[in-house]
Every structure is written in structure tokens, then in C-alpha cells.
């Protein structure tokens with residue numbers, strides 16, 4: 001399968017490695033045209049304000065929205081922020097593909113970043129996964145079609161709404177491919 005990875009800023013190279021380790025092709029994309037070759041798309045973590053500025057500059061907004069209206073997309077950390085639909089206090093207009101409201105930098109500053117075990121439910125199986133949280137957002141509200149698939153304490157940290165999967169942590173930084181594998185094999 002061809003997995004597109006939005007490669008404007010942030011942690012895209014590690015996602016590409018995870019995709020390749022699972023035996024798929026990673027297409028690092030900076031142009032709308034590359035999306036035509038992609039079966040699925042990953043929007044990585046990084047700095048959401050920087051990524052959205054580049055999305056507008058490179059005229060990627062409409063192509064990303066059209067892709068996510070039908071095909072599978074996974075957003076991690078800043079990627080989840082960019083996917084969110086309920087406006088909240090974001091300083092920019094997000095892509096609006098996932099019915100959640102988020103709060104950016106909800107755990108504090110860079111120094112408050114942390115690693116802790118999260119509980120995930122992948123295809124009905126409960127697993128523990130290493131959650132790497134870097135200036136992570138929190139999910140404040142979810143729409144009625146949004147399934148919580150991951151928790152850290154009482155916080156929901158991974159969600160799915162049909163073809164859209166998103167998490168507030170960085171699965172590409174854990175030495176564990178199960179979240180990428182779930183996205184590639186099970187999110188349709």
C-alpha cells in the first residue's frame with residue numbers, strides 16, 4: 001500500500017520508517033498531486049501553527065479535506081489538532097475532519113512532556129502502549145460518532161471516527177508498530 005505522509009514540518013521521517021518496517025511504501029508529500037498516489041495519509045506531530053501555515057502556502061487544504069472525506073487519515077499530536085472540527089480556542093482554521101474539540105499544550109510547556117503507559121483498544125483487544133506526550137493537546141469534547149480507543153487515566157488519548165484515526169501521543173516514537181499496523185490494516 002502507498003501511505004502518504006505530510007512532510008512539511010515535524011516528525012514525518014519516523015512515521016515513514018514505521019510504514020516501511022511494516023512492508024508498505026511511504027510517500028513523503030509536499031504537493032497536492034502526490035495525494036493521488038496515496039491509499040492512506042498520516043499527518044504527523046510537530047507544530048500545528050507552522051504546519052497549517054505551510055498547508056495554506058502550498059495550497060494543500062482542499063486536497064487534504066477531499067482526501068479525508070473518503071480515505072483513511074491518521075493524525076498524531078499536532079496532526080490530531082489539525083484534523084479537529086469543533087473550533088475551541090484554536091488560533092487558525094483547522095481541517096475539520098474529526099468531530100472533536102481540543103486544547104493545545106494542555107499538559108503545560110515542553111518541560112512537562114512525559115512518557116507513560118496508555119491503554120488502547122485495537123480491534124477489540126486491550127493493549128498497553130508506550131505513550132510519548134510532547135507538548136500534547138487534550139481532547140475536550142467528542143461528537144457522537146467518535147469512538148474512544150485509548151485512555152491515559154481519565155483522559156481520552158486516541159479516537160476514531162469512521163476513516164479518521166487520531167492520537168494525542170506519538171506512536172512513531174515508541175518502539176512498537178501496533179498503532180501504525182492498526183491504521184494500515186484496519187482503518188478503512
Ligand code: GLN
Nearest residue numbers: 045046047048077078135
Ligand atoms: N504543541 C504542538 C501544537 O500545538 C503539538 C506538539 C506535538 O505535535 N508534539 O501544535
